[in-house]
Amino acid sequence: MKRNFMVILTLILALSTVLAACGKNNNAPSSAASSSAASSSASESASPSPSEEVEPFTLSLRHIQIGEPQKFRKAILDDVVKATEAEVPGLKFELDGIEDAVNRFTKLPAEMAAGNPPKVFDLFGGNADALKYAKAGRLLDLTPILDELGLKDKFLNVFGQFTLDGKIYGLPIGGNMEGVFYNTELFQQNGLNAPTTWDDLVKAADTLKDKGITPFAIGSQAGWVPNMLLNTLIGRQVSAGFPNGLTDGSFKWNQPEAVAGFTVYKEWVDKGYFTKGELGKTYDDMLNDFAAGKAAMIFDGSWRSSAFKAGAVAAGLEGKVGFIALPAIPNAKGDQTSINANYGNGYGFSSDLNDSELKAVKAFIKNLYNDEMQLRGLLEDGVLPSMKLSDEALAKVTDPLVKQVMDTMKNASSSFVHFDSVVQKAVNSESEVQLQKLIGGKATAQEAGDALQKVQEAENAK
Incomplete structure (x- = not known):
């Protein structure tokens, strides 16, 4: 707006201009959002002058x-x-x-x-x-x-x-990243160390199970929930190509590394590491079981850290939860410090x-x-x-659990995305079906990989 022109205008129009300018200042972006x-x-373009009808x-x-x-x-x-x-x-x-x-x-x-x-x-x-x-x-x-x-x-x-x-x-x-949340109080009560190595994790799972505590709470009614862990298990087994190679055929669901991921998951099912009847449990059930102390661990996204503080759904665990990336899997071919993030x-x-x-x-x-x-x-x-x-x-981040999440992500050497952001919808749906069949004892690891690869090839050909 030009001041010289305003001098010529009537007092009323000049007043309107001042008011419009004030409105623009009120609507200006905050310093946090903009510096240009x-x-x-x-912001100005969003604010009409008072004389305009809205x-x-x-x-x-x-x-x-x-x-x-x-x-x-x-x-x-x-x-x-x-x-x-x-x-x-x-x-x-x-x-x-x-x-x-x-x-x-x-x-x-x-x-x-x-x-x-x-x-x-x-x-x-x-x-x-x-x-x-x-x-x-x-x-x-x-x-x-x-x-x-x-x-x-x-x-x-x-x-x-x-x-x-x-x-x-x-x-x-x-x-976000995905990893293991564990109940530090339950671990201490049972003489267990933070599960930072694979041996620690397996020892903890076996010890807890023997004492009647479910090692991992999980709710597999919705297939994406167990798929979080499967994604990391496969990612750790693979030296290259996962998951982006699925859509161009350079990586296959039924090649040995992918099948190895399904195999580990099935072994944990058979050992009783997961919630009994997990196929009938929801994602909310999974958190509730962990919050109630029925299970000592969950494999979940980093967003879950918000549940363990005052006023949240699992406030009773405030200050009693730790977080780690999945420990290195012995003899796996992939980068063992890589995370799904x-x-x-x-x-x-x-x-x-x-x-x-x-x-x-x-x-x-x-x-x-x-x-x-x-x-x-x-x-x-x-x-x-x-x-x-x-x-x-x-510097305002003081929550120890959030700091653990951020440090875990910072210390990872590399990362890979979840396969559901890469593969076609039909493939993602089939992955959930096959994992649920694996959990229910209706498919082997190889059969799950073969079935998934068949759907993948059909979608890639379209």
């Missing part, structure tokens, strides 16, 4: 933060929604919270096929999700928006599973947005992806940040 003039420009509009937002275990993550989302609605005149979010697997494998694929996904939605990266939808033209290219908001260089190297032809189509909200889940946005919706999306991104919210996600929910945090911010 581009961000201020984006047309109310809604923006659909699909999330998976449902239930007690997700309450901290939902609180963060609610605050972002509230801030964005306050910033964008006329905006009202329409939240739709559903279970993770239902969104990923049922609702979102159907909506994408029909061309009517929500405007904002939970999105997984990789060939089976984000890249497939990007190729179909369903996802908003976020590359220019990140440049406009001054955010691109503030992220860690996390866009691999969301990038197609150099363009970014999704924003990981944070990262990735930044594969976040938010995507529909490519079909009008001007008002696009302004709202930019504000949503700015309000969610900043130091404040990333630090909250780490402190409150155990989600590893996808953005670069300052030393000052990291």
Whole structure:
């Protein structure tokens, strides 16, 4: 705005201009979210002058933060929604919270096929999700928006599973790794060391089982839960090619290394290391059994660290839980300090947005992806940040369990993603079926690998 011109205007118009400028200052991005003039420009464009009429509009937002275990993550989302609605005149979010697997494998694929996904939605990266939808033209290219908001260089190297032809189509909200949570009190009471070696782990499992304590709580009613451990068991057996080689045929489900992973899992089933009747147990049951002291360990994602603190679902274990990566497997061919870790889940946005919706999306991104919210996600929910945090911010991390998770990830020599972000939907579904058959004694390790490879080859041929 030009001051010389304002002098010529009437007092009323000058007053309107001042008020508009104030509104722009109120809507400017926080210092945590932006440090560039581009961000201020984006905020200004979202704020009409007082003389303009604001047309109310809604923006659909699909999330998976449902239930007690997700309450901290939902609180963060609610605050972002509230801030964005306050910033964008006329905006009202329409939240739709559903279970993770239902969104990923049922609702979102159907909506994408029909061309009517929500405007904002939970999105997984990789060939089976984000890249497939990007190729179909369903996802908003976020590359220019990140440049406009001054955010691109503030992220860690996390866009691999969301990038197609150099363009970014999704924003990981944070990262995770998978490993062993163990009840330090139960271990001490039974004279056991922290299970940092394979021998320690096996000794602990055998000792606990003999004393009537389930070594590992697990709920395998949903196949993705036991698949977490299987993914790491296979990854540790393989020197190269897993899991990316599955889709180009350079790695096969029925080659000896993959079968070895299934074999270890089956051995643990036969030894009674897992919850009895695990196929009838849910993911929530798994946590409840661990929290109640019925089991001494769980193999789970690092996000689970948020459950063991005051006010959380398993608050009784606050200060009584440790975390380690799966110990090195003797004679396995893979890198034994490598971990299953990735930044594969976040938010995507529909490519079909009008001007008002696009302004709202930019504000949503700015309000969610900043130091404040990333630090909250780490402190409150155990989600590893996808953005670069300052030393000052990291110094606020005092939870010993969260520190163990971060140190474990930092000390890993390499990482590999979960195969469900790489393989086709039919292959992932078959992996769950075959693992459940293995658990139930209806398939051998080799038979599971052979069956999976058959489906993999059929999908690769399409």
